[in-house]
Each structure stands twice: as C-alpha cells, then as structure tokens.
Amino acid sequence: MSAVLQVDAVTRRFGGLVAVNAVSLALHVGEVHAVIGTNGAGKSTLINMLSGELSASAGRIALDGEDITRRPQFRRARAGIGRSYQRTTIFPEFSVLENCRLSAQAAVARPWTIWQRASHCAASLEAAREALAATGLDAVADRIAGTLSHGAKRQLEVAMCLATRPRVLLLDEPLAGMGAEETERMLALLAGLKASHAILLVEHDMDAVFRIADRITVMVNGTVIASGDPAAIRANAEVRSAYLGEGH
DSSP states (O other): OOOSEEEEEEEEEETTEEEEEEEEEEEOTTOEEEEEOSTTSSHHHHHHHHHTSSOOSEEEEEETTEEOTTOOHHHHHHHTEEEOOSSOOOOTTSBHHHHHHHHHHHHSOOGGGTTSOGGGOHHHHHHHHHHHHHTTOGGGTTSBGGGSOHHHHHHHHHHHHHTTOOSEEEEESTTTTOOHHHHHHHHHHHHHHTTTSEEEEEOSOHHHHHHHOSEEEEEETTEEEEEEOHHHHHHOHHHIIIIIOTTO
C-alpha cells in the first residue's frame, strides 16, 4: 500500500546547525509510526517541517504522491494534515463544541458567506460533533474547555484535529503529563483512529510507544539511527546504547 505521507531525505539547517539531517519515513493508514529520541534529537523540528510551520532546507515531502514541500501550513492543513502540540492549545474560555467548530470552520474558507453567522454553519457543526463522538467527548460538548481535566484537554486537541477531517495526524507528545488512566484512554483512542488515519506519534513514554506503535523511527542528533517494528528496535544494540538503555 502506498504511503499517504512520504518523506524523503528532509533536512533543516539553522545557520551552521543541522537540526534534522536527511530523514526519510513513510506514513500509512492503519499504522502508528512513532518517532523517538532524546531532547534535542530533532523530533519536533521534523513535525514542524511536515506540518509546514518550518520550511525544509532540503528534501521532499509528498501527500498522496503530490509534492507539498513548498506549500504553506494552511494549505497542508486543508489538504489533510492535522497536528497537535506539546503544549495545550485549546480555547479555554469556549465550550468543547465551540473549540471543535472553530477548527472545522478554519479548514474550509467560505468568504462568500459574510452575511451568515459562523456559529450557524451546519457543515462546521456536523464536523465538530463527529470529532467529539470519535474522541468520546460528546457527553461534555457544552462544558467550558478550561474546566476539563488535563487528559480530556489533550483528547480535545485530538478532536480539534479530527474536526478538520485530516488523513494524516501529527501528534507531538499527546501523553505528556497524563496519569495511568488518562494514558489508557488516549492509547485506546489512537488505536481506534489508526484504522482511518496515518499517524505520526512523537512521545517520550516508552512503555506506551512500544504498546501502540506499529513502526518506530529513532533519532539522535537530527539523524535516524534505526527504523523498524518494535521488536527490531528493542533488539537494536545502537538504539539501546543511545537511548533505551539495557533495561529495555
């Protein structure tokens, strides 16, 4: 099966610093592809290049076979790439539903409807409600987002991504700060989403990564040192030495 998102030798330089060095990977529907590495390995820089927040200094990024390397972020989002961030980026004073509706509204430009209230857009509301149902948040749709638990806020961020109806999800540490019960809910959510999405997961919780990932890419100092299924990564001596430690 061809990759939804194909990344070939992407590189990002900041002056003389090479933050990401010729990284290649492929994201497929039905797989969670985890990218792991120590702080400063280049993981978030990689996600920023894939989402369009940073331009690539070299290399190629293709979505469904179409070169999007030079496309700006908003065009990539509308083409089907959604992402979450390390830090919570919800609108805390708005309702859960309104957070998702705003995301859905941003995905489709409707300049010809300037006379219509945005909150009355049926398509945006439908996409928002579908996203909340998919993430198990439909029961709290009317809650003020800022009153949710930390784990529910992270679920809401995923729902906001889903409201744009993406095919690719770029998730930057979605489990950060979660307790055991919240982690279990998020892992169950990701397991359900991968059937219809290609998912790239950046995460430091190694137990969770090895439970959920179908493929793992390991980065050190901006360079990929290994990529394969979880069993192959566990058995890789270079990975154990550079990152996992002998206990894994």
